Amino acid sequence: MTTEKSWRTAFAIYLQPRVVSMIFLGFSAGLPFLLVFSTLSAWLRDEGVELTVIGFFSWVGVIYSIKVFWAPVIDRLPIPILTRLLGKRRSWMLLAQLGIALGLSAMAGLDSHSQLQLCAVLAVGVAFCSATQDVVIDAFRIETADARYQGAMAAAYVLGYRIALLVAGAGAFYIAEYSSWKTAYSVMAAAMSVGMLTTLCLREPEHRPAETARHVESRLQSALGVSGRDSLWQRMLAGFTDAVLSPFVEFFSRNGRTGLIILLLIALYKMSDITMGVMANPFYLDLGFSKKDIAEISKIFGFFMTIAGAALGGALVVRYGLMRPLLLGSVMVVATNLLFAVLALSAPSKILLAGVISADNLSGGLATSVFIAYLSSLTSKAYTATQYALFSSLMTLPAQFLGGFAGLVVDHYGYYVFFIYASVVGLPAISLVLLLISRERRMVAATQSP
Incomplete structure (x- = not known):
């Protein structure tokens, strides 16, 4: 059973560096969300785009619901050079953040009328990178600290995420009002540097191979008859089984x-x-x-x-x-x-x-x-x-x-x-x-x- 701790000890957990870092990662995760949803809808409507077309843009949100399909790739696949330099989690995190920043910058340079299809493609790309970043940050958070820290780290993450929603919502509207939507999206792209700098400053968590996981993988490979990995097909099936x-x-x-x-x-x-x-x-x-x-x-x-x-x-x-x-x-x-x-x-x-x-x-x-x-x-x-x-x-x-x-x-x-x-x-x-x-x-x- 869990031993009860004092309230002072309980709240002191928010002073831990690993907990504080989640505020900045939460900001990085929350920033792109509205920029491919309600803020993007406002920009398109402000430019006179038809409501029917704007409605179709809401399908971008499906990307966030199906991220489980490529999460196994993130768990298994190293990124050339980056993984060696930054580690398993930080390499994927930085790549996703770069993708978001580049996507938002590209959207800022578009004409919403003549390049509407390209805008949709870029919105999907930003959402894909954003969902990927969510997967990696979640994995990083869990691997960085044990279970008793997770509630506090989630709370810090929520704080950063909420601040990002204000920036990407009200902040983008203010910039668009006094300048332009293109400027707003350029500023939002630059704001992704918060996440990138945080990623570079963090330490990669330890990745110790789990004995139970190795046992499960070995048992499944044997059941499917691919434990020998003699052929290309067996190696592909074994990789699919493991991941x-x-x-x-x-x-x-x-x-x-x-x-x-x-x-x-x-x-x-x-x-x-x-x-x-x-x-x-x-x-x-x-x-x-x-x-x-x-x-x-x-x-x-x-x-x-x-x-x-x-x-x-x-x-x-x-x-x-x-x-x-x-x-x-x-x-x-x-x-x-x-x-x-x-x-x-x-x-x-x-x-x-x-x-x-x-x-x-x-x-x-x-x-x-x-x-x-x-x-x-x-x-x-x-x-x-x-x-x-x-x-x-x-x-x-x-x-x-x-x-x-x-x-x-x-x-x-x-x-x-x-x-x-x-x-x-x-x-x-x-x-x-x-x-x-x-x-x-x-x-x-x-x-x-x-």
């Missing part, structure tokens, strides 16, 4: 049937939060709040409360371990969705809106940092990038699919019923966390019994 199949087999070898419960929890943990988030802004508008009210309350309160929640979550992981904060996060998300149901029945009030948004962002920030720490603890150091990419994709795809039906629920039953529904879909996650805690306690009791 793609072994991470999945290793996960279940380590966790057994509990692995299915863990994967189900990963798929359901963010379900309530993401389902509710789809309808949040339409709900505020339908209550009669102005766009100015929403911006001021949700952005200002939302920003600081999310950071506070993430920081608290990181400290809780240090103080209490993973499972109890994981349970707290799941309960808080369900409870704050019920607060939205109360808001739906109340007269419009800015104070009440600020209170509900504050509670929602505090719980969301806490749950996110704790859940990232939990996912990080599930990975094997032999397959960090591949397994974490799988977990992060599984975390969002089912919830995003269910979120697509949110409008139907609101149209047929109203906001009050919708927020009750959004809370109810979070109950299975609470049950699964309790089940895993119970299993963990039984295992500890079994090992301690004479």
